[in-house]
Amino acid sequence: MATVPSANASELSAAPAPTTAVRRGAMAVLAQARAEEIEQGLRAVMDAVDYVELRSPETGLVMLRGRIGGDGAAFNLGEASVTRAAVQIASGEVGIAYILGRDQKKARLSAVCDALWQSKKYRDAVERRVLAPIRRRLDAEREHARAQTAATRVDFFTLVRGED
Numbered sequence: 001m002a003t004v005p006s007a008n009a010s011e012l013s014a015a016p017a018p019t020t021a022v023r024r025g026a027m028a029v030l031a032q033a034r035a036e037e038i039e040q041g042l043r044a045v046m047d048a049v050d051y052v053e054l055r056s057p058e059t060g061l062v063m064l065r066g067r068i069g070g071d072g073a074a075f076n077l078g079e080a081s082v083t084r085a086a087v088q089i090a091s092g093e094v095g096i097a098y099i100l101g102r103d104q105k106k107a108r109l110s111a112v113c114d115a116l117w118q119s120k121k122y123r124d125a126v127e128r129r130v131l132a133p134i135r136r137r138l139d140a141e142r143e144h145a146r147a148q149t150a151a152t153r154v155d156f157f158t159l160v161r162g163e164d
Contacts, residue, residue, distance in 0.1 A: 026117050026131055027110070031099065033134045035106035038113055041130030045122060049112050054094065055086035057104035083107040093118040 030038060042049060064077040084098045085107040095115025099107040113130055116122040 023114070023117065026127075027097070027114060029131050029134050029138070030097070030110045030113055032138055033106075033110075035103055035109055037134050037137070038106065038109040038130060041126075041133060042109065042113060042116075044129040045116065045125045049116065050090045051087040051095075051112055051115065053085070053108070054088055055084065057083055057085040057107045059083045059102045059104065085111040087111045087115055089115045089119065091119050091121070 059081055060083075061079045062082050064080055065074050066077040067074050080100060081102050082098055082100060083102055083104055083106075084096070085104070086094060086096045087108065088094045089112070093115045095111040095113065095118065097107050097110035097114055099110060113126060117126045
């Protein structure tokens with residue numbers, strides 16, 4: 001009978017590999033993108049992406065859980081719609097996407113983008129043509145929101161009243 005080596009605590013709590021962290025960042029950008037932005041960027045990378053749907057986009061519900069104070073007892077907060085998709089491109093990379101909401105087109109495009117990002121051949125093109133324009137738009141929207149918030153800022157100060 002073969003034994004499976006057990007993982008020690010330091011292996012279980014290890015930080016993700018650098019590529020995993022960067023991939024998470026790319027997927028976070030795609031999560032905030034519009035389907036049209038992803039589609040337009042993918043067209044700039046290559047004319048037609050050859051892929052096979054491993055899991056066609058499907059929508060379901062997930063239970064959102066919360067904790068009071070971050071360490072209190074968990075409670076069910078509510079449900080949210082999530083759409084997922086999985087594709088495999090011709091070179092073998094598998095792309096997976098989970099999108100908040102019911103946009104099946106966006107889930108499929110995000111999965112294709114994830115698969116292409118994993119391919120060393122297409123990663124730079126995906127970064128430049130798909131992710132960079134989306135990041136610029138998101139940064140501009142955040143800056144606009146900051147400017148609007150700053151315009152309504154009120155500086156309070158205290159006057160000390162003294163007997164002169």
